[in-house]
Amino acid sequence: MTTLILRRLGVALATVFGASMFSFLVLRKLPGDPARLVGGELADETTIANLRAAMGLNKPLPAQYWDYLTHLVRGDLGFSYSMGQPVATLVRTRLPASIELGITAVLIAVIWATSYAAFAVYRRRRGVDTSLRVTSSIAMGSPSFWLALVLILVLSVKLGIFPGPEGRLSPSLSPPPTRTGLYTLDALLAGQFSTFFNALWHLILPGFTIAVGPFAFISRLFRSQLRNSVREPFALVARSRGLTRRKVFLRHVVPNSLLPLVAVTSMLVAELMTGSVLVEKVFAWPGVGSLTVDAILQKDFSVVQGVILLSAVLYVTASFLADIAYVVIDPRVRVGAH
Amino acid sequence: MNAPVSAPSDPAVSGLAVDPPVPDEREKLLEVRGLRTEFATSRGTVAAVRDVDLVVHRRERMAIVGESGSGKSAMAMSIVGLLQPPGRVVGGQVLLGGKDLRGLSDREWSKVRGRRISLVFQDAMSALDPIRTIGSQMTESIRTHQAISKRVARSQAVDLLGEVGVSNARQRLSDYPHQYSGGMRQRVLIAMALANSPELVIADEPTTALDVTTQAQVLELLDRLVTDRGAALMLITHNLGIVAGYCDIVKVMYFGKFVEESTSAELFRAPAHPYSRELSKCVLRTDQEVQGRLATIPGSLPDPTEPVTGCSFEPRCPVGHGNPLCRGTEPVMLPFGPPQADHRSSCHFSGKLTADADS
Amino acid sequence: MTVATVAAPRRLLRRLSSKDSVLTAALVGVALLVLIVVFGPMIWHLQPNAVDLSAQLTGPSGAHPLGTDGLGRDMLARVLVGARTSLGAGLIIALAGAVLGCITGLLAGALGGWVDTALTWLTNSILCFPSIMLAMAVVMAMQPGVTAVVIGLSIHSFPWYMRTLRGEVLRISSLDFVKSTNAIGATRRRILFVHIFPHLISTILLQMAAVFGASVLALAALGFLGMGAQPPTAELGAMITDGQQYFLTGQWWISGFPGLVLLIAVSLTTVIADRARDLLDPRGKFVVAE
Numbered sequence: 011m012t013t014l015i016l017r018r019l020g021v022a023l024a025t026v027f028g029a030s031m032f033s034f035l036v037l038r039k040l041p042g043d044p045a046r047l048v049g050g051e052l053a054d055e056t057t058i059a060n061l062r063a064a065m066g067l068n069k070p071l072p073a074q075y076w077d078y079l080t081h082l083v084r085g086d087l088g089f090s091y092s093m094g095q096p097v098a099t100l101v102r103t104r105l106p107a108s109i110e111l112g113i114t115a116v117l118i119a120v121i122w123a124t125s126y127a128a129f130a131v132y133r134r135r136r137g138v139d140t141s142l143r144v145t146s147s148i149a150m151g152s153p154s155f156w157l158a159l160v161l162i163l164v165l166s167v168k169l170g171i172f173p174g175p176e177g178r179l180s181p182s183l184s185p186p187p188t189r190t191g192l193y194t195l196d197a198l199l200a201g202q203f204s205t206f207f208n209a210l211w212h213l214i215l216p217g218f219t220i221a222v223g224p225f226a227f228i229s230r231l232f233r234s235q236l237r238n239s240v241r242e243p244f245a246l247v248a249r250s251r252g253l254t255r256r257k258v259f260l261r262h263v264v265p266n267s268l269l270p271l272v273a274v275t276s277m278l279v280a281e282l283m284t285g286s287v288l289v290e291k292v293f294a295w296p297g298v299g300s301l302t303v304d305a306i307l308q309k310d311f312s313v314v315q316g317v318i319l320l321s322a323v324l325y326v327t328a329s330f331l332a333d334i335a336y337v338v339i340d341p342r343v344r345v346g347a348h
Numbered sequence: 349m350n351a352p353v354s355a356p357s358d359p360a361v362s363g364l365a366v367d368p369p370v371p372d373e374r375e376k377l378l379e380v381r382g383l384r385t386e387f388a389t390s391r392g393t394v395a396a397v398r399d400v401d402l403v404v405h406r407r408e409r410m411a412i413v414g415e416s417g418s419g420k421s422a423m424a425m426s427i428v429g430l431l432q433p434p435g436r437v438v439g440g441q442v443l444l445g446g447k448d449l450r451g452l453s454d455r456e457w458s459k460v461r462g463r464r465i466s467l468v469f470q471d472a473m474s475a476l477d478p479i480r481t482i483g484s485q486m487t488e489s490i491r492t493h494q495a496i497s498k499r500v501a502r503s504q505a506v507d508l509l510g511e512v513g514v515s516n517a518r519q520r521l522s523d524y525p526h527q528y529s530g531g532m533r534q535r536v537l538i539a540m541a542l543a544n545s546p547e548l549v550i551a552d553e554p555t556t557a558l559d560v561t562t563q564a565q566v567l568e569l570l571d572r573l574v575t576d577r578g579a580a581l582m583l584i585t586h587n588l589g590i591v592a593g594y595c596d597i598v599k600v601m602y603f604g605k606f607v608e609e610s611t612s613a614e615l616f617r618a619p620a621h622p623y624s625r626e627l628s629k630c631v632l633r634t635d636q637e638v639q640g641r642l643a644t645i646p647g648s649l650p651d652p653t654e655p656v657t658g659c660s661f662e663p664r665c666p667v668g669h670g671n672p673l674c675r676g677t678e679p680v681m682l683p684f685g686p687p688q689a690d691h692r693s694s695c696h697f698s699g700k701l702t703a704d705a706d707s
Numbered sequence: 708m709t710v711a712t713v714a715a716p717r718r719l720l721r722r723l724s725s726k727d728s729v730l731t732a733a734l735v736g737v738a739l740l741v742l743i744v745v746f747g748p749m750i751w752h753l754q755p756n757a758v759d760l761s762a763q764l765t766g767p768s769g770a771h772p773l774g775t776d777g778l779g780r781d782m783l784a785r786v787l788v789g790a791r792t793s794l795g796a797g798l799i800i801a802l803a804g805a806v807l808g809c810i811t812g813l814l815a816g817a818l819g820g821w822v823d824t825a826l827t828w829l830t831n832s833i834l835c836f837p838s839i840m841l842a843m844a845v846v847m848a849m850q851p852g853v854t855a856v857v858i859g860l861s862i863h864s865f866p867w868y869m870r871t872l873r874g875e876v877l878r879i880s881s882l883d884f885v886k887s888t889n890a891i892g893a894t895r896r897r898i899l900f901v902h903i904f905p906h907l908i909s910t911i912l913l914q915m916a917a918v919f920g921a922s923v924l925a926l927a928a929l930g931f932l933g934m935g936a937q938p939p940t941a942e943l944g945a946m947i948t949d950g951q952q953y954f955l956t957g958q959w960w961i962s963g964f965p966g967l968v969l970l971i972a973v974s975l976t977t978v979i980a981d982r983a984r985d986l987l988d989p990r991g992k993f994v995v996a997e
Contacts (some may be wrong), residue, residue, distance in 0.1 A: 021831075028832030033844065067473040130673065140729070147981065151974030153924050155931050156947050156966030159954050167955050174955070199804055230981070245482060249430060250469075252462025252492045254454050261488075262477045284837040287927055306843055314847055318840040324834040341479055341524045 022330040022338040029322035087316035092308040097316040104190025108297030112282045114217030123229035131236040149226035158219045158292040172215045173296045220285035235267035272336045276329035374405040383440035394652040396422040398604035411591040412584045414601035417649045420584045420652040463493045466541035470553035476525040486494040493544045508539040536700035550582045600624045603660040611634030620693035622667045730982040736975045744790045753781040755788045774960035789941040797923035801915045803861040808868020816876025830866035838863040846934045853936045864918045920973040965981035
């Protein structure tokens with residue numbers, strides 16, 4: 011099994027390597043002047059020339075790439091001219107907000123998708139099944155930013171249930187002392203329960219909006235796995251041994267169907283990252299996503315390059331971990347046949 | 349020796365008068381009356397089980413023999429209420445100890461299955477949950493029907509595994525199904541089926557997926573366990589050859605109905621239905637030289653979506669093929685021979701066939 | 708199950724619609740949508756860019772069925788033209804990706820060896836970027852506009868095709884009927900084009916439906932961020948941005964309708980891709996049943 015892990019790790023590293031090359035090339039080789047992009051539209055020629063020298067744009071391409079890599083390895087993602095800070099710092103300060111949102115979205119998506127799909131397959135009623143498929147198709151087709159607006163309009167402005175686009179907390183409250191950066195956790199740790207609930211309440215609407223896309227494909231996949239497992243001989247044999255439909259479903263069919271869902275983790279991570287970019291902006295959420303949007307609107311190329319590389323690394327890591335997890339969890343792979 | 353063949357539904361005329369049946373004093377365990385089962389397919393409704401009656405007594409060994417598609421598995425599943433859509437039971441009764449099993453709720457069924465009637469299936473490969481240990485599945489079976497602790501159930505499982513011949517039983521409880529060989533898995537399934545001492549074991553093609561040597565071992569095992577626990581056995585198979593050593597009663601099934609019923613000795617001695625005769629010819633015998641080509645029954649089952657006219661075996665029947673009587677009138681199940689043989693057959697020419705055998 | 712050669716798309720369509728009423732409804736819906744989008748702007752009398760400051764921010768009415776925006780422009784006209792841009796670009800992306808992806812996928816699958824490894828590594832590297840981010844990077848480096856976005860999204864979409872195609876090629880070449888053809892001496896190229904290709908057509912079509920949906924949404928997202936079609940070209944995502952300031956204060960139709968059109972278009976194509984795949988490939992193995 012160690013060889014398997016090592017091999018996967020090798021592939022993951024090679025992919026990250028390729029991704030770094032790609033992000034490097036895209037912004038160096040495509041039409042457009044990188045120095046101009048970094049310096050901004052309004053900088054004068056001298057500044058640009060200095061920038062070009064500082065960025066090493068006069069060196070041959072492989073040398074530039076080497077510079078880029080060495081900086082990366084040291085954690086230096088460049089400097090943001092529009093925001094006046096190193097990119098790495100910007101990302102680090104804003105990451106917890108996105109993580110908290112991401113976790114919320116994952117929880118909502120997974121719980122909603124699995125329970126809905128399980129209910130639909132267990133009940134065997136055409137109506138429930140169709141409603142699931144229709145819901146997941148609509149979920150798949152909703153533009154997340156538009157959905158965010160609609161939800162805010164209906165649930166916040168019209169019905170007043172949830173807070174609108176005001177970020178992580180009501181303006182009247184101050185954040186809890188920072189321990190993890192996650193407001194909910196930190197508030198709990200500090201015993202500030204009203205802050206905790208406030209933060210939680212603010213998480214729900216944006217979290218749900220981001221969760222809609224993942225809900226669509228998780229529910230679809232889980233549904234099809236359940237339908238396959240239900241037809242497996244072991245389900246019938248279990249019933250012949252005297253287990254009720256419910257027990258067979260919960261103890262055997264569902265676990266067998268959850269296993270393949272591990273493969274979907276990387277797609278989930280990608281969806282979360284994409285979702286956060288758009289939704290954070292609409293909800294004024296101070297995370298990495300809205301950072302990206304701001305950087306784009308400012309044409310701040312360092313930030314964009316840094317963020318997309320980070321997203322690639324995240325994706326590859328998630329993918330790698332999912333692969334390993336699969337090997338560990340599935341007894342057929344873990345223990346091997348006689 | 350050729351008795352005149354006239355209106356065959358009148359036994360007196362065909363010269364095979366029988367005495368009135370002797371009342372059966374053994375205790376009835378399972379009684380099936382008029383069972384009818386259908387499958388809804390894209391080509392129309394297909395009748396899989398067409399009016400089947402049978403009685404299984406306590407401790408009795410019964411074999412149901414028939415080729416693929418004869419409806420024997422559908423019948424077994426219908427008996428335990430596990431017939432899956434698109435199949436459904438459309439008529440008849442299934443009485444266990446006098447109580448009708450049709451219409452039982454899921455909860456009530458869970459007290460019958462695995463406890464009073466157990467099943468052993470053919471495909472042991474996928475009959476077990478691949479991501480749970482053998483031990484956990486065995487204890488699950490045991491604890492479904494006995495209110496005992498996990499520990500006690502586990503030790504019962506160890507004993508059971510030992511009984512079915514799995515060495516190192518304690519360690520092997522923690523193994524997963526894919527770590528067992530095919531024969532081992534089948535033993536485990538048998539162990540699970542007999543764990544709660546059922547009254548009836550229905551074994552549907554339990555050895556078909558195994559190689560010949562393992563087949564014999566598994567049958568021996570099944571035989572021994574069933575005897576030890578005083579259960580009745582319904583062995584469903586297409587292989588007439590394995591029936592002889594293990595079963596008292598044989599029922600031959602063709603196209604959804606029984607065509608011949610007899611004690612196994614009598615069936616092998618004097619099969620009264622052309623289909624049974626052909627089947628027994630197909631059995632390879634180790635005590636005879638193989639002469640010429642292996643025997644087969646040419647043709648295949650009739651189209652199940654077409655309505656039945658006359659005898660369903662007629663197209664393949666070496667005796668009645670082309671005969672207008674066989675084409676036009678469906679034969680009735682009638683008793684033959686001495687009463688203690690309990691031999692019944694549904695062929696217009698049964699008399700002729702048994703008479704030939706006797707001569 | 709016999710493996711039947713997949714016929715031309717027309718026969719495929721007929722077979723699909725006869726079996727599933729939801730699928731038929733979705734196909735009809737898409738057909739209607741196409742008709743409306745293609746012919747709508749020609750039929751509707753109002754112009755998308757006609758500014759009419761006397762009719763700013765009016766709600767849906769007889770004269771303006773979808774209302775007007777901040778500059779008094781008719782929303783129905785804008786949505787129709789915007790849909791043309793958004794959906795049309797989506798189609799181009801799906802097709803461009805298909806072409807590129809099929810070529811690379813076939814090469815990787817058929818040639819194997821180092822070609823396969825190299826192409827797989829390349830596509831994996833591309834795939835690990837979320838689509839929007841990749842497209843954003845491309846747009847940033849080029850001039851913002853539809854062309855840049857289309858290029859960026861096409862780069863992201865072709866790996867999907869490549870993977871699917873490669874998988875199919877590998878799977879099909881191991882099927883018996885292909886092996887037997889090989890045995891009677893057919894050349895590799897012949898196998899590729901005559902035997903394998905027909906099977907792949909339905910796979911490709913399904914993949915296109917899925918990619919189309921994702922591309923349209925990504926396109927709209929980029930438009931929302933101001934990176935897609937530049938004014939005065941109408942584009943649904945940008946329209947949503949335009950309407951954002953008014954949305955929460957009551958003039959919901961400016962952002963509402965463009966988003967609704969996106970929702971309908973992508974949901975329908977998703978349903979089609981989903982149900983069609985169910986019918987053609989119920990067990991997840993791509994064998995076409997009779």
